[in-house]
Amino acid sequence: MVTNKRYFGAEVQNNEQAKHFRDIIRELSELSGASNPGDFLPILQWIDFQQIEKKMLKLQESMDEVLQSLIDDCRNKCRESQTELKVAGRDTIIDSMLSMQEEEPEYYTDEIIKGIVLILLMAGTDTSAVTMEWAMSLLLNHPEVLRKARVELDNFVGQDRVVDESDLPKLTYIQAIVNETLRLFPAVPLLSPHESSAECSIGGYYVSSNTMLLVNAWAIHRDPELWDDPTSFKPERFEGLEADTYKLKLIPFGMGRRGCPGAGLANRVVTLALGALIQCFDWDRVSQDLEDMTEGSGLTMPKAKPLEAMCRAREKMTKILKEL
Structure with missing residues (x-):
C-alpha cells in the first residue's frame, strides 16, 4: 500500500532490506512501549537513565533513512519513466503524497510524508x-x-x-x-x-x-x-x-x-x-x-x-x- 513492495512472505524481492525494515519496526514498538522512569522523575532525564533517549535517537536516524529511500525510489521511478506523479496507475500512498507535493510543495514536504507513512505503519498494522x-x-x-x-x-x-x-x-x-x-x-x-x-x-x-x-x-x-x-x-x-x-x-x-x-x-x-x-x-x-x-x-x-x-x-x- 505504501510503496508497492512486500517485506514479508514469499514475494519479498530484497530479503536484506525487508529484514532491516522489520527489525526497525519491531524495535520501535518495543521502545515506544518501554517504561521510562525519566517520564516520572525528571532528574533521571539528565543522565538518560536506561539510555532510552539515546536508543530512540539512533532508531530515528535509521527509520528516517529508510523512509527517505522509499520516497526517493518512488520519485526516481517516476522521473525515469518520464511521467507525472499524478498520472493514473500510480496509486501507492507515497505516489499520492508526492502528487500533492507538486501542488503544495510548502506543505507536503518529505518530512510530512515520512511522518504520515510512519503513523500508518505503527498505528495501523x-x-x-x-x-x-x-x-x-x-x-x-x-x-x-x-x-x-x-x-x-x-x-x-x-x-x-x-x-x-x-x-x-x-x-x-x-x-x-x-x-x-x-x-x-x-x-x-x-x-x-x-x-x-x-x-x-x-x-x-x-x-x-x-x-x-x-x-x-x-x-x-x-x-x-x-x-x-x-x-x-x-x-x-x-x-x-x-x-x-x-x-x-x-x-x-x-x-x-x-x-x-x-x-x-x-x-x-x-x-x-x-x-x-x-x-x-x-x-x-x-x-x-x-x-x-x-x-x-x-x-x-x-x-x-x-x-x-x-x-x-x-x-x-x-x-x-x-x-x-
Missing part, C-alpha cells in the same frame, strides 16, 4: 494484526461462537464469493465479536497519554494543569460496575437493545476529538479479514487444551504465546480460493 490474533484465539476457545459466526456468513454472503466490504452492515454478529475482542484485549491497553491544559476535577479527584494522564482502557473494559460478567467472552452483549449502551463504554480508540482518527478504517479491516478467515476455512486448536490467553507486553498488547491453529479450506470455498 500491528494493532490490527494483534486484534485478529486475539479474536481467533477467543473463537477457538469458544467453538459455539465460531459456528454462529459462520452461519451468519453463509446466510448473508453465501459460498460463491468471498465476503466484501459492502456485506459488513449485515454481519452484526461478526462485528459484535470484534467489539468484544477489543473490550477484553484492547490492542493499546494504555491509551495515548493526555495532558490537562487547565486544573480540573474528575470523579472527585483534583488534577492540576499540565498533568500527564494515562487512561487504562483495559481496566475500564473489565470494570464490574460497568459491565455484566466482565471477564467472560460474550459477543451477544453488543447485539439487541443493550448494544448502544455498551458501546458507550467501549473505548479502545479513545473518545471525543482526541480519539483515534483511524477507528472506522480499523474496524472495517479487522471485521473484513476476520470474516474472510471464518468464511473460507475450518479452524481447530492444535491440541485439546484451550488457547493460552496470557497477555504479553509492549506498546501494543500481543499474546505472550503466539497463536498456533489448524485450518483447512472449506470444501465449497476451494474453487473461490484458487481464483484469488
Whole structure:
C-alpha cells in the first residue's frame, strides 16, 4: 500500500532490506512501549537513565533513512519513466503524497510524508494484526461462537464469493465479536497519554494543569460496575437493545476529538479479514487444551504465546480460493 513492495512472505524481492525494515519496526514498538522512569522523575532525564533517549535517537536516524529511500525510489521511478506523479496507475500512498507535493510543495514536504507513512505503519498494522490474533484465539476457545459466526456468513454472503466490504452492515454478529475482542484485549491497553491544559476535577479527584494522564482502557473494559460478567467472552452483549449502551463504554480508540482518527478504517479491516478467515476455512486448536490467553507486553498488547491453529479450506470455498 505504501510503496508497492512486500517485506514479508514469499514475494519479498530484497530479503536484506525487508529484514532491516522489520527489525526497525519491531524495535520501535518495543521502545515506544518501554517504561521510562525519566517520564516520572525528571532528574533521571539528565543522565538518560536506561539510555532510552539515546536508543530512540539512533532508531530515528535509521527509520528516517529508510523512509527517505522509499520516497526517493518512488520519485526516481517516476522521473525515469518520464511521467507525472499524478498520472493514473500510480496509486501507492507515497505516489499520492508526492502528487500533492507538486501542488503544495510548502506543505507536503518529505518530512510530512515520512511522518504520515510512519503513523500508518505503527498505528495501523500491528494493532490490527494483534486484534485478529486475539479474536481467533477467543473463537477457538469458544467453538459455539465460531459456528454462529459462520452461519451468519453463509446466510448473508453465501459460498460463491468471498465476503466484501459492502456485506459488513449485515454481519452484526461478526462485528459484535470484534467489539468484544477489543473490550477484553484492547490492542493499546494504555491509551495515548493526555495532558490537562487547565486544573480540573474528575470523579472527585483534583488534577492540576499540565498533568500527564494515562487512561487504562483495559481496566475500564473489565470494570464490574460497568459491565455484566466482565471477564467472560460474550459477543451477544453488543447485539439487541443493550448494544448502544455498551458501546458507550467501549473505548479502545479513545473518545471525543482526541480519539483515534483511524477507528472506522480499523474496524472495517479487522471485521473484513476476520470474516474472510471464518468464511473460507475450518479452524481447530492444535491440541485439546484451550488457547493460552496470557497477555504479553509492549506498546501494543500481543499474546505472550503466539497463536498456533489448524485450518483447512472449506470444501465449497476451494474453487473461490484458487481464483484469488
